Amino acid sequence: MTPLVSIVGKSGIGKTTLVEKLVRELKARGLRVAVVKHHAHATPIDPPGKDSWRFAEAGADAVVVSSPAEVARFERVARELTLAEIAARLENVDLILTEGFKREPAPKIEVSRVERGTELVARVDELIAVVSDHPIALPLPRFDLDDAPGVAAFLCERLGL
Amino acid sequence: MTPLVSIVGKSGIGKTTLVEKLVRELKARGLRVAVVKHHAHATPIDPPGKDSWRFAEAGADAVVVSSPAEVARFERVARELTLAEIAARLENVDLILTEGFKREPAPKIEVSRVERGTELVARVDELIAVVSDHPIALPLPRFDLDDAPGVAAFLCERLGL
Numbered sequence: 001m002t003p004l005v006s007i008v009g010k011s012g013i014g015k016t017t018l019v020e021k022l023v024r025e026l027k028a029r030g031l032r033v034a035v036v037k038h039h040a041h042a043t044p045i046d047p048p049g050k051d052s053w054r055f056a057e058a059g060a061d062a063v064v065v066s067s068p069a070e071v072a073r074f075e076r077v078a079r080e081l082t083l084a085e086i087a088a089r090l091e092n093v094d095l096i097l098t099e100g101f102k103r104e105p106a107p108k109i110e111v112s113r114v115e116r117g118t119e120l121v122a123r124v125d126e127l128i129a130v131v132s133d134h135p136i137a138l139p140l141p142r143f144d145l146d147d148a149p150g151v152a153a154f155l156c157e158r159l160g161l
Numbered sequence: 162m163t164p165l166v167s168i169v170g171k172s173g174i175g176k177t178t179l180v181e182k183l184v185r186e187l188k189a190r191g192l193r194v195a196v197v198k199h200h201a202h203a204t205p206i207d208p209p210g211k212d213s214w215r216f217a218e219a220g221a222d223a224v225v226v227s228s229p230a231e232v233a234r235f236e237r238v239a240r241e242l243t244l245a246e247i248a249a250r251l252e253n254v255d256l257i258l259t260e261g262f263k264r265e266p267a268p269k270i271e272v273s274r275v276e277r278g279t280e281l282v283a284r285v286d287e288l289i290a291v292v293s294d295h296p297i298a299l300p301l302p303r304f305d306l307d308d309a310p311g312v313a314a315f316l317c318e319r320l321g322l
Contacts, residue, residue: 016212020219027220034223035216039233051177051260052206055196056231058181059188061254062195065206068241070217072206073234073250080229089234093222099212 002034003159004087004096006104008122009111018111018131018148019099025152026095031161034090036083036098094161109151112136129154163195164256164320165248169263169283170272175306179272179292180260182309183316187256190313192322195251197244197259206235255322270312273297290315 007015007022019035026033055063056074063074083104087096098106108122112132120130129141131151136142143150155161168176168183180196187194200206216224217235224235244265248257259267269283273293281291290302292312297303304311316322 016215020215023216023219023221032222033220034225035221036225036227037212037216039226039228051198054177054181055184055198058184059194060184060196061193062251064195064197064247064251065200066197066242066247067200067206069238070206071236071238071242071247072200073236075232075234077230077232081227081232086225086227086232090223090225 002087002090002093002096003161004083004098004106005128005155005159006083006098006101006106006108007111008100008102008108010116010121013111013113013116014145015099015111018145018151019097021148022097022152022155025148026155029152029156029161031095031156032093034093034096036086036090036096036101038098038100095155095159111145113145128158163248163251163254164322165244165259165267166256166289166316166320167244167259167262167265167267167269168272169261169269171277171282174272174274174277176260176272179306179309179312180258183258183313186309186313187316190317190322192255192317193253195254195257197247197251197257197262199259199261256316256320272306274306289319 007019009015023033052063052065061076065072083101090096102121107128108126109129110120110122110127112120114134118134127140130136131143131145133145141154168180170176184194213224213226222237226233244262251257263282268289269287270290271281271283271288273281275295279295288301291297292304292306294306302315
């Protein structure tokens, strides 16, 4: 089972930016990293007008777009997949980071900024660290908002990577 | 092994439109259909600026975007996957249609229009039918350009679907 850690926090708090920086840090350490992101909207993930969207609109159950550098696969699902289902399909990576998925059971790092309030959205028993611009009253590692290298080092140590 | 048929022909000849119509016809028959499309350009499949693109740019080896209706997965590859490799990962479909991939070994249907010349791009020994606005001098089924229902019926009979 590939280790999976969720980056959670309030909307617009900076989760995407932290995930992006963590990917760069972890890749610099030679690790293979996957990112899972939630798309809550009813709008299609693939933008309208593209051929892949046309095939999906026509009812295709799966659309694969293949290039020399990447392969994209769009699949219709009857219900949203669980993180466990998604993780089971992600082979050949050392670590899976998710943006969001705060309700799914997984170790979590919460991003918090004082201007949005210091209360946390994650369950304390699932939190493994906090990334914030304010002190926290929890016996957990805390990193500054710009300390992606520190978070990456913590993840590697914690997960034995 | 899921049956796979490639829709081939010159650039701009109408392959996407035929594939789109075939998907609708085959879905109306209750079949599960996947479409594989080639993306030759060096540009990313996912449009710049979206979060999934940001993660890929940051170096993520795989990015998954999950919604209640679909799941999209973008994977970095060291070389373009073969159709066989792509097909091996497509489970739970009855038929795989590809747009293009004329050099890959697979049964093919060629789309041809007289205004672009009547010579065919597919190897004759791989062709199973032609969709054209001109007669062909081959002992193969030929369908008119707007006869997607006829092509779909032919595919189902030929593949035992």
